[in-house]
Amino acid sequence: MILRYAAVNDIDDIIKIETSAFIREIQEDKNVFEERIKIFPGGFIIFETESPHAAAGYFSSERWKFVPEDDEDFKIGHSIRKKHDPYGGVLYITSFALFPQFRGRGMGPSVFTASLDFIIKNEAASGRPLKTLLLMVNEEWKRAVNIYINCGFKTVRKISGVFPHSDGLIMKKDIL
Numbered sequence: 001m002i003l004r005y006a007a008v009n010d011i012d013d014i015i016k017i018e019t020s021a022f023i024r025e026i027q028e029d030k031n032v033f034e035e036r037i038k039i040f041p042g043g044f045i046i047f048e049t050e051s052p053h054a055a056a057g058y059f060s061s062e063r064w065k066f067v068p069e070d071d072e073d074f075k076i077g078h079s080i081r082k083k084h085d086p087y088g089g090v091l092y093i094t095s096f097a098l099f100p101q102f103r104g105r106g107m108g109p110s111v112f113t114a115s116l117d118f119i120i121k122n123e124a125a126s127g128r129p130l131k132t133l134l135l136m137v138n139e140e141w142k143r144a145v146n147i148y149i150n151c152g153f154k155t156v157r158k159i160s161g162v163f164p165h166s167d168g169l170i171m172k173k174d175i176l
Helices: 008-021 030-039 107-125 142-150
Strands: 002-005 044-048 055-064 090-098 132-138 154-163 166-174
Touching (some): 002 107, 008 030, 008 044, 008 055, 008 090, 030 055, 044 107, 090 107, 132 142, 132 154
Parallel strands (some): 090 132
Antiparallel strands (some): 055 090, 132 166, 154 166
16 A cells, blocks of 8 residues: 555545545535645545555544643534644544445554554654644444554543444544
8 A cells, every 4th residue: 555645636536435434424525625635734645556556545634732622623524724733742633534445454554553654754854743643433433443442542531422323432642
């Protein structure tokens, strides 16, 4: 799998991945993704197959100054402009998804970890090291939760009402 920064011209592939991975009620729209790419291009990764180069998944994130107390800050589809700080020490992972044909084959953990390593390394090289990794996941997505636990994330709180029929888990990992 090849990892590279996403560009706005990747948006059609990103939307296809999004609609294949998530139910309509929690899908984020084109404008949200375009805004994330424009504001924090270093935090949006596309995974491609090696030959031919075809989109397989994506990883998007934003930088925050601190871990927020307000559950509203974790709302799906929020604007990156609200909390993003290019020097913030918290990397909030907003979304991670693969096309169905790449799921269940052990690729999730490796591309998730590779994406984190890629962003952490490049942000540190730019003089903006990260201290904390943060994400929200549906408590019913057991495979995803296990990927995050195996990467060292711990559940720090639960938020109700963010997913149609289940709670969201806020998971955190300190890296410095």
